[in-house]
Amino acid sequence: GENVEQHPSTLSVQEGDSAVIKCTYSDSASNYFPWYKQELGKGPQLIIDIRSNVGEKKDQRIAVTLNKTAKHFSLHITETQPEDSAVYFCAAKGTGGSYIPTFGRGTSLIVHP
Amino acid sequence: GAGVSQSPRYKVAKRGQDVALRCDPISGHVSLFWYQQALGQGPEFLTYFQNEAQLDKSGLPSDRFFAERPEGSVSTLKIQRTQQEDSAVYLCASSLAGNTEAFFGQGTRLTVV
Numbered sequence: 511g512e513n514v515e516q517h518p519s520t521l522s523v524q525e526g527d528s529a530v531i532k533c534t535y536s537d538s539a540s541n542y543f544p545w546y547k548q549e550l551g552k553g554p555q556l557i558i559d560i561r562s563n564v565g566e567k568k569d570q571r572i573a574v575t576l577n578k579t580a581k582h583f584s585l586h587i588t589e590t591q592p593e594d595s596a597v598y599f600c601a602a603k604g605t606g607g608s609y610i611p612t613f614g615r616g617t618s619l620i621v622h623p
Numbered sequence: 624g625a626g627v628s629q630s631p632r633y634k635v636a637k638r639g640q641d642v643a644l645r646c647d648p649i650s651g652h653v654s655l656f657w658y659q660q661a662l663g664q665g666p667e668f669l670t671y672f673q674n675e676a677q678l679d680k681s682g683l684p685s686d687r688f689f690a691e692r693p694e695g696s697v698s699t700l701k702i703q704r705t706q707q708e709d710s711a712v713y714l715c716a717s718s719l720a721g722n723t724e725a726f727f728g729q730g731t732r733l734t735v736v
Binding site: 516544546551552553554555556559599610611612613614615616 | 627629656658663664665666667668671679714716724725726727728729730
């Protein structure tokens with residue numbers, strides 16, 4: 511089955527700095543890669559996703575890049591704000607029999623004002 | 624409502640007690656997933672439904688765990704003879720189809736004492 515590794519487990523930045531979270535996956539058949547933000551006491555919320563037919567996707571201050579050859583993808587947050595503080599999860603999902611999103615272990619992002 | 628709804632939000636059970644957790648997916652969503660999230664960890668897959676059919680239950684940790692979705696909408700996760708290691712947040716997610724984004728509910732925090 512799919513295995514997703516996520517790094518770092520914690521990330522502390524100053525407000526205004528950029529934050530980068532990296533993930534690798536094992537199943538080359540995976541073709542959909544969502545990122546979720548989870549705030550305390552809440553369920554994960556989808557913030558951005560990318561499919562395997564593109565290498566980069568951007569939405570305001572967040573962007574995701576995908577390298578299918580190396581089987582890794584990254585989340586980039588620019589101009590971080592205190593409200594970006596949360597736990598971020600990457601996930602990978604395939605087609606056919608691999609329709610189940612497999613999650614990384616999460617990155618706790620702390621943005622200091 | 625517009626989102627995935629889970630109830631109860633919190634459940635305290637005595638060891639050995641049976642519990643039932645409910646998930647109301649987004650209307651029209653075919654796929655429904657249950658995940659278990661231990662403290663400080665990413666969501667771990669439990670089981671997957673497509674309409675009323677349980678297509679994958681490989682993540683259920685023991686035969687004390689049972690899930691159903693009899694009419695292809697509301698789903699119930701039942702845990703019999705709860706143990707302390709069952710303490711976790713149980714997340715439900717739904718998606719329109721097999722390979723589209725999954726939307727999560729807020730989860731049910733189960734504490735077994």
